Amino acid sequence: xxxxPLKKGDKMDLIYMDNAATTKxxxxxxxxxxxxxxxxxxxxxxxxxxxxxxxxxxxxxRRLVADFLxxxxxxxxxxxxxxxxxNWAIKGIADALKSKGNHIITTKxxxxxxxxxxxxxxxxxxxxxxxDVDEYGLVDPKAFEAAIxxxxxxxxxxxxxxxxxxxxxxxxxxxxxxxxxxxxxxxAVQAYGHVxxxxxxxxxxxxxxxxxxxxxxxxxxxxxxKKGIRINNLIHGGSQERGKRAGTTNTAGIMGFCVATxxxxxxxxxxxxxxxxxxxxxxxxxxxxxPYTIYNGHPTSRLSNNANFCFRFIEGESLLIMLDQxxxxxxxxxxxxxxxxxxxxxxxxxxxxxxxxxxSLRLTVSAENTKEEVDYVVDALETIVGRLRNMxxxxxxxxxxxxx
Amino acid sequence: xxxxxxxxxxVIDHFSNPRNVGEIENPSGVGTVGNAKCGxxxxxxxxxxDNKVIKDAKFKTFGCGAAVxxxxxxxxxxxxxxxxxxxxxxxxxxxxxLDGLPPVKIHCSLLAEEAIHSALWDYSQKSGTKIDGLKxxxxxxxxxxxxxxxxxE
Numbered sequence: 001x002x003x004x005p006l007k008k009g010d011k012m013d014l015i016y017m018d019n020a021a022t023t024k025x026x027x028x029x030x031x032x033x034x035x036x037x038x039x040x041x042x043x044x045x046x047x048x049x050x051x052x053x054x055x056x057x058x059x060x061x062r063r064l065v066a067d068f069l070x071x072x073x074x075x076x077x078x079x080x081x082x083x084x085x086x087n088w089a090i091k092g093i094a095d096a097l098k099s100k101g102n103h104i105i106t107t108k109x110x111x112x113x114x115x116x117x118x119x120x121x122x123x124x125x126x127x128x129x130x131x132d133v134d135e136y137g138l139v140d141p142k143a144f145e146a147a148i149x150x151x152x153x154x155x156x157x158x159x160x161x162x163x164x165x166x167x168x169x170x171x172x173x174x175x176x177x178x179x180x181x182x183x184x185x186x187x188a189v190q191a192y193g194h195v196x197x198x199x200x201x202x203x204x205x206x207x208x209x210x211x212x213x214x215x216x217x218x219x220x221x222x223x224x225x226k227k228g229i230r231i232n233n234l235i236h237g238g239s240q241e242r243g244k245r246a247g248t249t250n251t252a253g254i255m256g257f258c259v260a261t262x263x264x265x266x267x268x269x270x271x272x273x274x275x276x277x278x279x280x281x282x283x284x285x286x287x288x289x290x291p292y293t294i295y296n297g298h299p300t301s302r303l304s305n306n307a308n309f310c311f312r313f314i315e316g317e318s319l320l321i322m323l324d325q326x327x328x329x330x331x332x333x334x335x336x337x338x339x340x341x342x343x344x345x346x347x348x349x350x351x352x353x354x355x356x357x358x359x360s361l362r363l364t365v366s367a368e369n370t371k372e373e374v375d376y377v378v379d380a381l382e383t384i385v386g387r388l389r390n391m392x393x394x395x396x397x398x399x400x401x402x403x404x
Numbered sequence: 405x406x407x408x409x410x411x412x413x414x415v416i417d418h419f420s421n422p423r424n425v426g427e428i429e430n431p432s433g434v435g436t437v438g439n440a441k442c443g444x445x446x447x448x449x450x451x452x453x454d455n456k457v458i459k460d461a462k463f464k465t466f467g468c469g470a471a472v473x474x475x476x477x478x479x480x481x482x483x484x485x486x487x488x489x490x491x492x493x494x495x496x497x498x499x500x501x502l503d504g505l506p507p508v509k510i511h512c513s514l515l516a517e518e519a520i521h522s523a524l525w526d527y528s529q530k531s532g533t534k535i536d537g538l539k540x541x542x543x544x545x546x547x548x549x550x551x552x553x554x555x556x557e
Contacts, residue, residue, distance in 0.1 A: 315444070317468035321419060334443075336468030339508055341442045358443045358466075391425050391472065393436060393447040393464040 015373045018329045019213075019305055020162050020190060020364035026215040026263055029256045033217060036252035044249035045238065054251050061258030068261050069207065070198035071224055077241045078254050081221040082189035083113035084234075085208030086156075088223055088245070089185045090117045092231040093154045093206070094126055097183075101151030105182070107131040107139050108349040109161050114187055115345070118156075131157075136298040137166035137350050144173055148180045155182050159191035159207075163333055163346040163362055164297030165306025167195060174203025183229060189213055189221075193264030194272065194303055205229050211253065216260030220253030267367075272304040274367040278374055282363065283307050285378040290385050296350065296360070305366065310352065311359045313395035314388040319361055322384040328377050333360040355394065411469060412503035418473035423480050426462040433530065435522020437515055439545045444471045444512065448479070448519040452527055456487045463519070470509035477501050478516035487524055487535050493517065495550065510554060514545045 016024075025033075036054070044055040059073065066073040079085045094104065106118055108130045118128045129147045131139055139157060148155075155177045160167045170186055177184035185206035188197060192209035199207060207224040211217050225231055225244075237246025264271075287293055292312040311319070316332025323330055331337070333344025335358060347357035363377070389395040411419070428434075432452035438445040444467030451460040461479035465472050477498050482490040495513035499505050505513060522541035528534065545551050 313466065315467050315471075318419070318472060321416075321469045325420065334468070336442055336444070336471075341508065343443065354443050355466075391422065391464055392466045393445050394466045396427065396447075396464055 013327065015328045015369070015377060017363040017365055017369065017373075017377065018331050019366045020165075020303075020362065021331060022212045022218065023215045023366065024368075025212075025217055025256070026260060028263060029216055029259045032259050033252040033256040036255050040251065042251075044251055045240065055249070058249055058251060058254050061254050064258050065222060065261050068197075068265055069224055070200055072227065074242070075199075075224055075227055077223045077225060077245055078250065078257070079221045079223055079234075079245060080219055080250075081212070082111070082187065082208050082210035085210075085221050085223040086111065086113040086187050087117050088234045089206040089208060089225075089231070090114065090154065090156055091121065092234060093183055093185070093229075094121050095232045096230040097153040098126075101149075101153040103127045103129070103149050103152040105129045105131065105144065105147050105152060105155040105157075107133060107157055109133050109137055109163075109166075109346045110156065110158050111162060111187055111189065114156050114158070127151075133166075133349050135351050136301075137161050137164050137296075137346070138298065138301070139168050139173065141169060141172050141176055145176045145180070148176075148182060152180070152182050154185060156185040156187065159186045159188035159197070160195065160303050161297075161346060162190050163344060164308045164350065165190075165303035165364075166298040167191065167301045167303065169301075170204065171202040174205075178203050190303060193261065193268065194305070196268070199224055199226070206231075211257040211260055214260045214264045217253050217256040220250055220257045222257070271367045275304040275365055278365045278367075278369055278371065279305060279307050281371060282365065282374045282378065285374065286381060289378060289382050294352075294356065296347065296352070303364075305364045306362070307364070308360065308362045310347070310356050311361065311385050311388075312356060313392045313398060314359045314385060316358060316360050318388055319359070319384060322387070323377075323380060326376075326380045326384075328380060331362045333362070334358045410506040411473075412505075414477075414501075414503045415470060415473040415505065418476040418502065419469040422463075422472055422476040424460075424462050424476065424483070425464065427464065428460060428462050431523075433523040433525070433527025435519055435524070435526050435541060437518040437522050437541065437543060437545060439511065439515060441546065442467070442511065444468065444515060446471060446475050446515045446519040448475070448523040450482070450523045450527060452487060452531075456533065458482050458485055458487065458490055461523075467512065467515075468509070470505050470512040471515060473502055474498050474505075474513045474516040475519065478520055482520055487527065487533070490520060491524060491535055491538055493520055511545065511551065514548065514550055514554070517550075518542060518545050518548065 042051040063073040193214035210221040235246045294310040296308040316334030317336035335343040428449035431449040433450045436447040449462045463475040465475040495517040499513040
C-alpha cells in the first residue's frame, strides 16, 4: 500500500495508527474463516466425518500455536480473547490455590482486565501487591522478589505494555517467581506475534494472547496453561477445551487465529524491522519539529510499533478530534478520553503529572503504513499542537513566565 | 465509545472553529477556573464599558472538545449583555445553545458558567461595581453545589 507523495491540501484516505487497539484482518485469515463459516460449518463435537474433519483442523491449529510458544498442544486453550484469558488465569488460580495462600502480586501498569480482576479478588478476601515501575515502565526484579510472601500464590506481570510499549524482563521475573514457588502468569496480548516467546525458557506458567492484535479476528484468544498447574474450570458445560472451557468450538475464529499466528511467525523479523523504521522516523520527526514534547516509554526494550508522546500544555481528546478531522486514528491517555474521566494509570505510574499525562498521544504503526503517511501525520500534529497551545491558558502562563 | 460521534454538530463546530479565542489586554475582568479531576482549565477575559455592557469576551481553554466548545459558546452568549444579564447565563443555557453534551461531559458546561462568574467577580472587585447575586468565585468547580447535584444525578 504505497501512496504517491502528498501535496498540501490533498484529500487523504484514512491513516490508521492505532494498531495496539486492534488490527485489520489479513486477507489469508479472512479466506480461511470464510471457509469455516460457509463450507466447513460443522459442530466440531459432532460424530460424523463432516465434524471430524473440522475437529482435526482445530487440533492442528492448536499444535501450530503450541509450537509457536514452545508449548505442548494440550497446554493451549482457546478462549474469547485477552480479557477472558486474563480473568480465567487470575481467578482460576486464586480459586484453586486459596487454601495455600491469599496473596497475589501484579503491577500498576497492567491492562484493566488484570487490574479489575485483582480488585474483584481483593473484595473476596485476597491481598494484592501492585508493584511500582520506573520512569520507563520497567518492573524492578528486586522489588518483585521483595514483595513475595509465604502466602503468595500468583504473580501476573504483563509481557509488554499496551500504552507505552515497554517490554518487561519476563524471563528474569519468571525465574524469581519459580524460585519462590509462585505461579507466573503474563498478559502477552501486545507481545504475542511481535516478540519471540518460549514459555519454558522464559519461565511462564500461564500466558494470555488475543487474535485481533495480530491481524486475526476479534473474539478469539488463548490461555496457555502449563501442564500440572492447578486451575479451576472457567465455563461448565460440554467437554470442549478438555472440559475446562465449555461452549461450541469457535472453529472460524480458531482457524483465523491459527493463520494469523502462522503469518506473524513467518513475517515477524521483517515486519518488526519495517515498523521500527517507520516508528523511529515518526519519533525523530515529532521531537525535532514540536517543542515541549516528551517521549514516553523505554528507548530500546520496546514494542516495534509503539510511539507515545506527551505534548505539554494541551489536552489529548482535543488533539484526537482534530486528528480525526484529518482522517488520522490515534489514542490518548487523557482523562477526557476515558468514560470514567480517569487519567491513564500507566502514565501516572511512570511518574507523569496529571496535566502532562493529559496531553498524551499514542500512535501504533503497522508495516502497511508509509513514510508519506508519517510525514502527513507529523505535519498535522505540528499544526494541531500549535493551534491548541495558542488556545491554552497553561501555555500562556508558561510563555509569560519565560518572558517570551 | 467514540467521543467524536457523541458530540452534537454544534459542539464540533464550536470546537473546530472556536469563537473569541485569545486574550484581552488590560481586561475589565479576567477569571480562571479548573477542575482537578478531569484536569481542564478555562480562562475568560471580559471588556466591559461604563454602562456595564460586555463589549468583548475572549477565552483560553486547556481541555477536551466539550470544554473548548462550551468556552466558545459562553463568550458568544455574554457579549452584548450587561453584567447583570451575563450573571444569568447558566451552564444549562450554554449546554442548550450547543444542542446538549454527552453525559460524561456535562461538568464542562459548569466550567464555562464559573469562568464567567470568576471574570465578573474580578471586574466587580477592580471597578468597585456591585453585581447583585454574584458570589465569590471558586477555583475548582468541585467546590460548587451544582457539581455535587450533577454527580448525584
